[in-house]
Amino acid sequence: MSILQKLLDQNLFKKKIVSNRYDYLSAEKETNTNIYFIESGSVRIFIRDHDEERIVRFGYSGNIIVSLDSFLSGKPSDLYIQAIKKTSIKVASKKDLDDFIRSSDENMKLWILILEDLVLQQMEREKDLLINSPKERYERVLKRSPQLFQEIPNKHIANYLRMSPETLSRLKKS
Structure with a gap:
């Protein structure tokens, strides 16, 4: 049984929401300690650097996402979590997860694995960010997360890979 399946089987995700395209699950300077399981759809996690958005992570069907800095510290985050398309999400609270983790040594070991x-x-x-070659960055992410390229629009993938959409398009064609 996978770690994810074990968490889902514990009924920690008690709330369900549907976010429409462009809706925010979390915005900058908010404290967000929720954990999200994406049933369908996709989200992007990004920061704003002056007028530019810099995508740091994606979530899509079958992923768990979190505003990690806020989750761990209980303080406001610099991250935004935004739906890329209509997204069905299950929500768990930090308190419910903490209670689950503390309920047994096995659950604590599971948390450490996570x-x-x-x-x-x-x-x-x-x-990925330290590699200079756009081609190498593209190939690494493609190998690691091929589903990303089916779930996420190219303009967002290009931002994530720190390249222009045109460069990404050329790499995908070659």
Whole structure:
């Protein structure tokens, strides 16, 4: 049984919402400690750098997403979470997750696995940003997350990969 399935089986996700395209689950300077499971649709997580948006992560069907800095610190975040298209989402509270984690050693071990996986994902993302070649960045993300290219519009993927949409289009064709 996967980590995700175990969390879903615990009925932690008690609330269900549907976000329309462009709706925000979270905006800058908000404290958001919810955990979201995306049943269908997709979201982007980004920060604003002056007038520019910089996408740092995506979520789509079958993913769990969170405003991680706010979730861990309980403080306002610099991140925005916005629906890219109509998205069906299950919501769990931090309190319910904390209660679940503390209820057994096995659940604590599960939580540690989740955090380790998040750290490894973040390290892969940082490597992607340090690689100069747009082609290499594209190939790494394609290998790691092929579903991304079916779920997310090219303009957002290009932003995530720190390249122009035209460059991404050329790379996809070659």
